[in-house]
Amino acid sequence: MDLSPGDRATDADRAALADLLAGPLLPAARGLLGCQLHAGGATVRITEVEAYAGTAGDPASHAHRGRTPRNAVMFGPAGHVYVYFTYGMHWCMNVVTGVEGEAAAVLLRAGEVVDGVDVVRKRKGVKVPDRDLARGPARLVVALGIGAAANGTSVIDGNGPLLLTPPTRPVSRSAISAGPRVGVAAAQDVPWRFWITGDATVSSYRRHVPRRRAATKPAE
DNA sequence: GGGCCGATCAAG
DNA sequence: TTGATCGGCCCA
Numbered sequence: 001m002d003l004s005p006g007d008r009a010t011d012a013d014r015a016a017l018a019d020l021l022a023g024p025l026l027p028a029a030r031g032l033l034g035c036q037l038h039a040g041g042a043t044v045r046i047t048e049v050e051a052y053a054g055t056a057g058d059p060a061s062h063a064h065r066g067r068t069p070r071n072a073v074m075f076g077p078a079g080h081v082y083v084y085f086t087y088g089m090h091w092c093m094n095v096v097t098g099v100e101g102e103a104a105a106v107l108l109r110a111g112e113v114v115d116g117v118d119v120v121r122k123r124k125g126v127k128v129p130d131r132d133l134a135r136g137p138a139r140l141v142v143a144l145g146i147g148a149a150a151n152g153t154s155v156i157d158g159n160g161p162l163l164l165t166p167p168t169r170p171v172s173r174s175a176i177s178a179g180p181r182v183g184v185a186a187a188q189d190v191p192w193r194f195w196i197t198g199d200a201t202v203s204s205y206r207r208h209v210p211r212r213r214a215a216t217k218p219a220e
Numbered sequence: 221g222g223g224c225c226g227a228t229c230a231a232g
Numbered sequence: 233t234t235g236a237t238c239g240g241c242c243c244a
Contacts, residue, residue, distance in 0.1 A: 065241080084240095089238080
């Protein structure tokens with residue numbers, strides 16, 4: 001009775017999403033808002049993303065210094081997932097966009113769990129408010145029950161652990177806000193973080209704070 | 221081989 | 233506000 005992930009998307013859905021993700025970075029990023037991601041028995045509606053321009057002069061991108069074993073997936077085809085480990089404990093996920101070799105990608109920063117709340121809660125613990133279940137990039141990954149094994153798989157073809165489907169209700173351009181990316185040291189003036197205005201599941205903005213070596217730092 | 225810092229989160 | 237915790241990447 002359960003639909004396999006691949007059965008939830010029509011061919012038209014797949015074509016439209018493939019088109020969106022293969023296109024220019026910023027429209028792809030905005031277009032991902034409101035889309036639904038199915039995995040691990042849960043469905044998350046994407047509410048917040050960040051765009052990274054790959055090698056094309058974006059110093060904040062993991063691909064900025066060129067291809068390495070870690071970021072290799074970013075250089076591959078659009079619609080595949082780049083999953084990386086950070087801070088010694090967290091996994092985050094990106095959807096690759098644009099043309100092969102460009103290494104552009106969209107970080108999924110937050111979402112609303114619209115199905116499988118009980119399953120997610122089992123993974124996360126009981127005390128977590130609904131709105132926080134996928135609020136923040138690392139928590140979103142946990143909510144979907146994915147990890148390193150998802151790296152390099154497609155969110156479109158239905159063969160991997162993740163499946164992306166279009167918004168049930170389109171998100172209009174006027175309902176989208178933009179601002180600086182969270183926690184990135186470089187290019188703080190680039191407003192490539194996009195979110196659905198007013199949505200409760202959008203993660204809170206934190207500016208990048210440089211590490212302090214000494215106990216006290218000169219005032220600035 | 222050493223050291224630094226990171227697309228984070230949760231507790232105090 | 234701060235600590236946890238470790239892999240990637242730069243530099244020596």
